[in-house]
Amino acid sequence: MGMKLYGTPLSTNATRVRSLLNEKGIDFELVPVNLRAGDHKRPPFLALNPFGQVPVLQDGDIILFESRAINRYIASRYKETGPDLLRSAAGPAETAAVEVWLAVESQQFGPPIEELVFEVLIKPLIGETTDQTAVEREVERLGRVLDVYEERLSKNKYLAGGEFTLADLNHMTYTYFLLRTPQADLVTSRSHVLAWWEDISSRPAWKKTAEIIPV
Incomplete structure (x- = not known):
């Protein structure tokens, strides 16, 4: 299963995650969530994030929300893909x-x-x-x-x-x-x-x- 990011291009927090995925060169699918229609408050999306907010990252069996936590996960799990943005070997x-x-x-x-x-x-x-x-x-x-x-x-x-x-x-x-x-x-x-x-x-x-x- 490929990586999926649920959100919108205008979402500031989804953009934070997109920027890291692009920096790392990681392929992902941006899955649009219609906020105006209230899709983020309906059961299918609430099953991904009970707070009803974008973004949500689905990486195989791992589902994460909160953009800063998502970015910390990506930077750590994929530190050898693209630049090591945590500087884990720098001292x-x-x-x-x-x-x-x-x-x-x-x-x-x-x-x-x-x-x-x-x-x-x-x-x-x-x-x-x-x-x-x-x-x-x-x-x-x-x-x-x-x-x-x-x-x-x-x-x-x-x-x-x-x-x-x-x-x-x-x-x-x-x-x-x-x-x-x-x-x-x-x-x-x-x-x-x-x-x-x-x-x-x-x-x-x-x-x-x-x-x-x-x-």
Whole structure:
């Protein structure tokens, strides 16, 4: 049984997984889930993910949900396919740095940028009104996080050190969407963050990923 990824091209979290599969050069089938029709809340899909959210990865008999957990699984199980994005042979300091910055993405970067993109980009697409108070709050929160990134990236080419890792990759989807909002200056005004983004977004696997995002 081939690998299947259930989701949509517009789904930020499904895109996070697609970007890793493309980076690894792993063949997979993108199985569309009609969110507007509510297919993700019906029994066949709930049997795959009881929370009714995309993406879901089916790798043979293994079924996983939660995009960051899926990516950690792919990077670990298929570490010898394509680049080793966990840097498992690089020594304890660098492998620990990968884990630290994976956690930073999830706990520090993720919450404000996800809320900001939802308010500014997604709400208008689904006919809802942007909450400007929420936008201002999340701009401030994300700005503080990116100030830390600016300092980090002034001393390191990538977040975990000198090589591109899963820690960088997990940031790519939401950064891509943020740069298509009026708040893009959160990235473009920080020279080291911008240089990092221009580097990682020029990777062929990301270009392949981004070309089907309907934004």
